[in-house]
Amino acid sequence: MRAAIWYGARDVRVVETAVPTPRPHEVLVEVAYCGICGSDLHEYADGPHAIPVAAPHPASGTKAPLVLGHEFCGTVAALGSSVTGLAVGDPVAIEPNYRCGTCPRCRAGEYNICQHFGFAGLMGDGGLADYAAVPRYMVHRLPACVPLEQAALFEPASVALHALRRAGSLGDTVAVVGLGPVGLLTVLLAAERGVRRIIAVDVAPARLAIAARLGATDLVDAAGGIDAAAKIHELAGGEGVDVAFEVVGSETALRTCLAATRRGGRVVLVGLAQQVRLDAFALVNNEQSIVSSVGYRDTYPELIRLIAERGIDLTPVVTSTVALADVVTDGFEALLNGAGDQVKILVAPHLTAARSPQAATNETEATR
Template sequence: MTTARAVRWHAAGDLRLETFDISPPGDGEVLVAVAYCGVCGSDLHEIADGPHAIPVSTAHALSGTRAPITLGHEFSGTVVAVGNGVDALPLGTRVAVEPNYRCRTCTACREGRYEVCVGSGFAGLMGDGGMAEYAVVPEYMVRALPDGFDLAAAAVLEPAAVALHGIRRSTFAAGQAVLVVGLGPVGLLVCALLREKGAAAVIGIDPRPARRELAAKLGASVVLSPDDDVAAAVGQATDGVGVHVAFEVVGSQQTFDLALAGLRTGGELLLLGLVDELVLPAFRLLNNEQTITTSVGYRDCHDELIQMCAEGRLDLAAMVTDVVGLDEGPGALMRMVSDPGDGIKTLIHCEGEKRP
């Protein structure tokens, strides 16, 4: 193949299905025939009123790319070509992409904390991503999958990594009660992973009935609407003590306050939702010795998640509620901006590996 199609962001409200020339992979790069690419809320924010993360006037330092950019950072596929120096990925290998760029030379990278690399960014936001038939990515982004691994489920590994990294960043330990405020894809995956890791009680809160229903199936022992008597329900589930860790997965003052209200003395609030500013009740936090911890992105999460899926301990396919073809991509994304609906995770079926 010499050309491929991609969903490209030109400006807010301006998405185009375009044909581009496929570049052969350079040194240390891999050409992936993309099977599936998930739609993330960050994609929709860029489409609605971006740019937020997409570089427009100046190219991103690590990707060397600026708008127009191929969207999509949650993707899976098959290795079809490799550049010089790539020896561990035979052609035909099924892979998931861990799309965060890293310089590998800054202090954070040298410490192994590449999620906070000084030049960090994501393929699909700061560089060309996976909402395309083919994508070229650095070898360090590519994670090999076991034979037969479902490529649709593999496209959900990226948000699962966000969830797992958040849990790792927290002080959660098996046997503790936890609260998850916000049951979108990441919040639902937090619920599933906490249950798998031995939480005594997982309390989930979301206004949407469909999300609460799925949370119960994935492992939440109590599911609530924000309009319910949350304090009473949390108290009943924790013998009046409150939860050890509360995960805020929305990014708003209201949900932050709700998460904090369910927290025990000495507990921890883990922030996963993106928000510009929050008002903190510092006196209360100090008197109760409560901790606020933040989490962004992920590092070294994919191998554990792949193993959990292969062993049947984590069902990522349960997150997928809609699949649309690449041709339908721009229209589907624009509709989701105006009406996200009740779906959990929408995948774009890119079918790069099936194109003649």
């Protein structure tokens, strides 16, 4: 089979390798689609960050070089000897979290903060390949009414859904600052929950346009030095929003969220910033709360239900679908150099290599 293997920063190679043989507790999946995540992009650009290099990850037993890709779906190709509840040919979505099942957090059901937390495709071999072998607990069988094109977005949608859950009550007004795939899907899922006013903030007009399609009631173009927090306050009736989602991973975005949130409101940190400075005096005086959100847990069943029963559509965030052989040029490099026009790129191993960007985009449009 072919696989996109990470050897180092700016060194991802699509190579021929053996099809994995599933161990007794594993499922072999023929990959239909695999999304490129911002985490993958960081590993490509200047990694390693999460990829284990010196020693194998304790949950996967794997270290670099390894197969990238944790946002994937496909069909069951083979079953390990102890696997039950699945059959060859079943369409499946992969929830790529590694978990030990025995640490205190796993026993409490909080497997997204397992002490051996990690992802297939970052800490072990993933789905940027023709086939991937994963533990049975990662595999969710899909009903016939849920297309694989939708399931390809379950992973980033799960990050958004978990962040909404972490926010608690959303109130009447929310702001989403940062409109990458997770931010856009936060807009969509907030709209599905009936939030009256959703203010979407970004610097890229193309992403703001997608947010409007997904349910944003107001758009704030933060380019050109605009005071985004003041604009959000104005749109929220002068008081500020009930909840703001920081989905950028920067101190500037966090400050915007805090300044845009009403007294007693909440900010949910989803973006991955390093260090930030806060005005703790203002935070206390305004009795605001900052809540963090990492990964997700128990989200795939709800997403399956939302698509099967309510007909929500995750695919507007997809801007290109490319062949596995072209993942570096038309995937990683396109995202690094796309100036915000690219949002979510899916890699489809079944596509013929060296397709034009327009042909790939046309195929994506045809699946919607």
